[in-house]
Amino acid sequence: MATQDVTEDIRPAKASFLYDPRVRSLFVQAVVILLLVLGIWWIVDNTLLNLRRSNITTGFGFLRGRSGFDISDRLIEYSSDGTYGRALVVGILNTLLVAVTGIVVATIIGFLVGIGRLSNNWLIRKIATVYVEVFRNIPPLLVILFWYQGVLALLPNVRGSYVLPFNSFLNSRGFYLPRPVWGDGAWLVLAGLIVGVALSYFVARRAKARQAATGQQFPVFLTSLALIIGLPILGFILSGMPLTFDLPQKGAFNLTGGLNVKPEFLSLLLALSFYTAAFIAEIVRAGIQGVSRGQTEAASSLGLSSGQSLRMVVIPQAMRIVIPPLTSQYLNLTKNSSLAVAIGYPDLYAVGGTILNQTGQAIEVVVIFMVVYLSISLLTSLLMNWFNAKMALNER
Amino acid sequence: MKTVIKVLVGASLLAASAATASAATLADVKAKGFLQCGVNTGLAGFSAPNDKGEWTGLDADFCRAVAAAVFGDGTKVKFTGLSAKDRFTALQSGEIDILSRNTTWTVNRDTALGFNFAGVTYYDGQGFMINSKKLEGITSTMQLSGAAICVQAGTTTELNLADYFRSNNMEYNPVVFEKFEEANAAYDAGRCDAYTTDQSGLYGVRLQMASPNDHVVLPEIISKEPLGPAVRQGDDQWFDVVKWTYYALLNAEEAGITQANVEEMKNSANPDIKRMLGSEAETKIGTDLGLTNDWVVNVIKATGNYGEIFERNVGSGSPLKIARGVNALWTKGGLQYGMPIR
Numbered sequence: 001m002a003t004q005d006v007t008e009d010i011r012p013a014k015a016s017f018l019y020d021p022r023v024r025s026l027f028v029q030a031v032v033i034l035l036l037v038l039g040i041w042w043i044v045d046n047t048l049l050n051l052r053r054s055n056i057t058t059g060f061g062f063l064r065g066r067s068g069f070d071i072s073d074r075l076i077e078y079s080s081d082g083t084y085g086r087a088l089v090v091g092i093l094n095t096l097l098v099a100v101t102g103i104v105v106a107t108i109i110g111f112l113v114g115i116g117r118l119s120n121n122w123l124i125r126k127i128a129t130v131y132v133e134v135f136r137n138i139p140p141l142l143v144i145l146f147w148y149q150g151v152l153a154l155l156p157n158v159r160g161s162y163v164l165p166f167n168s169f170l171n172s173r174g175f176y177l178p179r180p181v182w183g184d185g186a187w188l189v190l191a192g193l194i195v196g197v198a199l200s201y202f203v204a205r206r207a208k209a210r211q212a213a214t215g216q217q218f219p220v221f222l223t224s225l226a227l228i229i230g231l232p233i234l235g236f237i238l239s240g241m242p243l244t245f246d247l248p249q250k251g252a253f254n255l256t257g258g259l260n261v262k263p264e265f266l267s268l269l270l271a272l273s274f275y276t277a278a279f280i281a282e283i284v285r286a287g288i289q290g291v292s293r294g295q296t297e298a299a300s301s302l303g304l305s306s307g308q309s310l311r312m313v314v315i316p317q318a319m320r321i322v323i324p325p326l327t328s329q330y331l332n333l334t335k336n337s338s339l340a341v342a343i344g345y346p347d348l349y350a351v352g353g354t355i356l357n358q359t360g361q362a363i364e365v366v367v368i369f370m371v372v373y374l375s376i377s378l379l380t381s382l383l384m385n386w387f388n389a390k391m392a393l394n395e396r
Numbered sequence: 397m398k399t400v401i402k403v404l405v406g407a408s409l410l411a412a413s414a415a416t417a418s419a420a421t422l423a424d425v426k427a428k429g430f431l432q433c434g435v436n437t438g439l440a441g442f443s444a445p446n447d448k449g450e451w452t453g454l455d456a457d458f459c460r461a462v463a464a465a466v467f468g469d470g471t472k473v474k475f476t477g478l479s480a481k482d483r484f485t486a487l488q489s490g491e492i493d494i495l496s497r498n499t500t501w502t503v504n505r506d507t508a509l510g511f512n513f514a515g516v517t518y519y520d521g522q523g524f525m526i527n528s529k530k531l532e533g534i535t536s537t538m539q540l541s542g543a544a545i546c547v548q549a550g551t552t553t554e555l556n557l558a559d560y561f562r563s564n565n566m567e568y569n570p571v572v573f574e575k576f577e578e579a580n581a582a583y584d585a586g587r588c589d590a591y592t593t594d595q596s597g598l599y600g601v602r603l604q605m606a607s608p609n610d611h612v613v614l615p616e617i618i619s620k621e622p623l624g625p626a627v628r629q630g631d632d633q634w635f636d637v638v639k640w641t642y643y644a645l646l647n648a649e650e651a652g653i654t655q656a657n658v659e660e661m662k663n664s665a666n667p668d669i670k671r672m673l674g675s676e677a678e679t680k681i682g683t684d685l686g687l688t689n690d691w692v693v694n695v696i697k698a699t700g701n702y703g704e705i706f707e708r709n710v711g712s713g714s715p716l717k718i719a720r721g722v723n724a725l726w727t728k729g730g731l732q733y734g735m736p737i738r
Contacts, residue, residue: 055629068558069555072569080558081562149585252543253543254569357481357550359509
């Protein structure tokens, strides 16, 4: 009650501090925080007590133990002699791989279908509508199982593989491609690509500045294309074409060598992309329709072609409507990737589940799940918010 | 998503249940009025629902035996079908009272996971199955280098598989599924060249294939898989009940007590049998266990002895037709040995 005395000493004439809204709100907030901390402390303490009572080891030390199980899809070197921690990293990378490729593919399909929904062509419009209505009304798990058991499992076996151009094969074990093997001097190709991208960037800036100043246009797109494709090819020729291909060969059981895209990954990617694309299509349609018709009319009255008005007037304004809900769809896609467990794709959730089972560290593994998915989601949000801020209307 | 929920529920139960963890399971089960038993979601011969929706199999019958010991009534069991991944969380969190789900007894599970194994109801070993129509000329697992192999996640099988191929310097391509049914379906669809699990399981899986006769089980056994019921560590009384139910089943077989003759056996002159069946004067064996003195009679009435359970579910009386082999009684050259009830 010391505060009360002090308050009264300083401001004796005023009404009781109990009626000061500032003090009251501080008091309420302090109580809420105290209750929250106490609640968390109670849960943690109780958990530890119960774990000790059930003779279950706790802590994250288990991550350093030998995992003992193999993972077939992996982006980094890993064997059953690796640690649980490394196995988790393999799972996290697999989740990221499917999430990133899924986001790219879903965005492409989604934009195409979304624009198709507004097409003047009756057939395209109807096909896009049917696509959206079918895929957004089916649970994602069913879409995954459809691709896995209904499409990819029905492909012929290894001996009857479909032979595709460039030594590629398609069978029920997945998609086999030649794997490029880079030799000495291959860095020149990469260097050519980097220089090409950098040059294009400067060209675009200069062209924009010149157009603003003089009104003269410059074929930026074609120049950039030539730079980005031409320079790596130049590097490739200069370094003496250091590229060979590791071709898929028939082994005792499977095709060996080459690059194998497994059906688990393929069906997950296709399912997540097709499912999410249906929602993205609707967002894109709403975005384009959200730009008032007057804008298009104004653009054509300025003499812009319909392509130009779409590119320079409608889409920039539509993006402001599209980006925030698009972010949610990207997050959904990432989180839905945990359904991979149903078809045996070793993503974070599948690998983590195996570790959970092997070690019995349920709480620790669930905490890792939450932290990783939360981090991926927050990172995606951060990127998209930055993009949104860049695209937002600069009001002066 | 179901499994996510199960894991989360399990974890939160661990987090929130203030008293259940080490409390007296026997008293809890008696108060509840039934035994909650965790079994496989569908492994022929061990635990699988039949066409009437009743759980059948060796693992399911073991739970009935425990229920009969506790309640005098083998039907007072509720079964929970669990995947290999969910099973341990379910037992740790107290969702089930006993895990009887073809689970291999290992030191890690006994210690770090906090369980006690009450015995070995089935001595098994890991084997491989292939489709002999598609892979002619394969007669040994040593020829499987480079093969795609279907396996269930979170099992000792998955670990043995990695060790076996590693120690023999062979390559393989694991295709790992969370659920038994998913692994079966993928193998049947030709996603994998071989399927691996406990050998008893392979015979069960083979029956579920589209054309069972195309599949052969390879002769090699690459591991020891002692399967048995597990309970939570730190509750000795409940551990005793489960352990001695198992020994009672074995001793009954050894003494020739069957479901059919258990009533007349009560009047037997043999002191061993009288002691076991609780007809000895002033006996305290049953009450010391926290049960009634006629608990063995109830167990045998409910399920029959170990031999009867075996033959009915996996042996000659079942489609699996597995021979007793190492699972015969010690008196017949097997490993099953019941500790004396006295």
